[in-house]
Amino acid sequence: MIPAAFDYVAPTTVDDAIAALATAGEDAKVLAGGQSLLPVLRMRLATPPVLIDLAKVSELRGVREDGDAIVIGAMTTHYDVLHDALVAEHAALLAETTGTVADPQIRHRGTFGGSLAHADPAADLPAAALALDSEMVIAGPGGRRTVPAAEFFVDLFTTALEPNEILCEIRVPKHTGWHAHYEKFNRVAQAWPIVAVAATLRVDGDSIAEARVGLANMGSTPVRATGVEQALVGQPATAEAINAAAEHAAEGTSPTADGNADAEYRQHLARVLTGRAVSAAVGA
Known part of the structure; x- marks a missing residue:
């Protein structure tokens, strides 16, 4: 489809972009890379009167x-x-x-x-x-x-x-020297993940000193798996310890049900993928 008509503004500085937003009003849309906004415009799910393109703002x-x-x-x-x-x-x-x-x-x-x-x-x-x-x-x-x-x-x-x-x-914040891995599960290549896990850990000797774990598609926002993080700290970087900590991955989450998975399946995936992500990060 073809987007609805709109005015186009291409500021070259952040200050100009802010001024353009103030002039255009709340219904204006800001265009960054356009990979999410442009399809929505073409389907006319959004019909902003003004589009403010940040492509020429080099300071960004x-x-x-x-x-x-x-x-x-x-x-x-x-x-x-x-x-x-x-x-x-x-x-x-x-x-x-x-x-x-x-x-x-x-x-x-x-x-x-x-x-x-x-x-x-x-x-x-x-x-x-x-x-x-x-x-x-x-x-x-x-x-x-x-x-x-x-x-x-x-x-x-x-x-x-x-x-x-x-x-x-x-x-x-710098996480210099930290181990990291991103693990996601999707049905077809390049699709949004049904569930995904972002894990980064600092290992001191044979044990995990610090851990950060983020979950995608386990609620209406990204979620920190704090239960997993707490269970990992101080534990040896072994498969047994990691899998035990991964059992906490679904705690505090509220995943939705859709055509790809129900909530229970997503919680199961969160536990499995967390174990995989942490294990891959530390080489366990």
Whole structure:
């Protein structure tokens, strides 16, 4: 189908983008990579009067170091995140997860910030960002504010972003030397995962010193598997200990039922995939 008519604005700075949003009003849509928005526009499930394209805002692209964190611009493509040396060194979980996103064409056009702002609970990157305790830097008329990932994802396709704000960058605490793996289950290649697990762990000697585990498609937002994390800390990095901890994966989750799986099956998958993800991360 053909989208409904809309006005098009292409700002070149963050300030210009914020001003354009203020002028356009709450019904305007912000375009990042467009991999989620454009299909919705073509099906006329969304008919915004104004489309604000961030493609020319160069300050929203790139990866840099900032003390004990790396900072990823919201308009940085999946391809650039996947191939960035800082991400590989300090946030291996993001590199591991990004490599599974859709297909090469999507990874060249889709953006890290666009995926997070879309807030699809079945998407790959929100679970990884949550597991890494990332922080979202948001710009609006009143300046910039920082929101932890745990507070950024509010509900299904809903974030802490106000209608007059944009996501500028994502601060990811360095997890240098941590082991990581992303495990997802889908029925066909390149489809959204029925359930997915993002796991990163710091191993000290033969035991697990710290653990971070995020779940995708186990509720209306990405979920931290805190029960698994607590059960892993201090335990040996063995298959027996990992599988015992993975039994806590479904605790506190509220997965939906749909044509792919019911809630009980998703909870079963969460336990199985958590065991696989952690085992693969530590080589158990």
